[in-house]
Amino acid sequence: MTSLQTSKVAVVYFTKTDVTGTLAKALQAGLTKSRSIDVITIQILGEQIIEGRFCAPEVFEQLADCDAIIFGSPTYMGGVAAQFKAFADASSELWCKQQWAGKLAAGFTCGSALNGDQTSTLQYLVTLANQHGMLWVGLDIASGYDEDGLNRLGCQLGVVAQSSNGELHPNDVATAQYLGERIQVILCKSINASQGGYRGVEA
Numbered sequence: 679m680t681s682l683q684t685s686k687v688a689v690v691y692f693t694k695t696d697v698t699g700t701l702a703k704a705l706q707a708g709l710t711k712s713r714s715i716d717v718i719t720i721q722i723l724g725e726q727i728i729e730g731r732f733c734a735p736e737v738f739e740q741l742a743d744c745d746a747i748i749f750g751s752p753t754y755m756g757g758v759a760a761q762f763k764a765f766a767d768a769s770s771e772l773w774c775k776q777q778w779a780g781k782l783a784a785g786f787t788c789g790s791a792l793n794g795d796q797t798s799t800l801q802y803l804v805t806l807a808n809q810h811g812m813l814w815v816g817l818d819i820a821s822g823y824d825e826d827g828l829n830r831l832g833c834q835l836g837v838v839a840q841s842s843n844g845e846l847h848p849n850d851v852a853t854a855q856y857l858g859e860r861i862q863v864i865l866c867k868s869i870n871a872s873q874g875g876y877r878g879v880e881a
């Protein structure tokens with residue numbers, strides 16, 4: 679990380695019916711709300727998976743110089759979708775040399791049930807990030823105590839959303855935006871600290 683202008687964050691996600699895609703856009707809006715950050719969004723596509731293997735090396739080239747990677751997947755049968763897992767499995771090529779070590783990481787998911795085991799999906803994403811030596815950023819919002827109703831579903835590992843008809847609850851979208859803002863602030867603080875002393879940054 680050199681300066682905030684050169685900070686780069688990737689949002690990598692799979693979506694089928696675009697609910698997760700809407701959360702990805704909200705995260706992007708949060709990341710870029712108050713300061714200039716280079717955000718790339720990468721949608722994992724079924725056609726990139728051949729015989730069960732994720733075959734898109736250009737994706738990993740794009741991720742190599744990112745300061746943070748935010749992972750997103752709908753919850754399928756209590757975990758990430760197979761398409762996202764194929765991407766995660768392909769990232770094992772980088773694991774041996776811990777090429778993502780020190781990058782920030784965060785995650786988001788949605789399900790059709792209020793409690794459809796979305797937390798299990800985020801727990802997997804935490805494990806994935808830690809296998810890569812990444813630094814996980816969760817939510818600092820106590821559910822039920824936030825005046826804007828963020829984190830309404832009460833998971834602090836990351837963003838949990840629920841949609842049974844393709845529409846998202848506005849508070850879930852706002853929670854995703856908030857997580858984007860939080861990552862942007864943390865990135866900004868770490869840049870200041872690495873540039874000769876922490877001066878603090880307004881949240």
Ligand SMILES: Cc1cc2nc3c(=O)[nH]c(=O)nc-3n(C[C@H](O)[C@H](O)[C@H](O)COP(=O)(O)O)c2cc1C
Nearest residue numbers: 693694695696697698752754755756789790791794
């Ligand atoms: C194969 C499959 C498995 C699913 N499993 C779960 C589940 O375990 N829990 C849940 O709450 N929703 C489950 N759902 C619903 C999806 O998570 C939900 O429709 C989500 O919004 C889809 O996200 P997308 O629009 O980004 O594709 C499942 C859907 C599919 C197709």
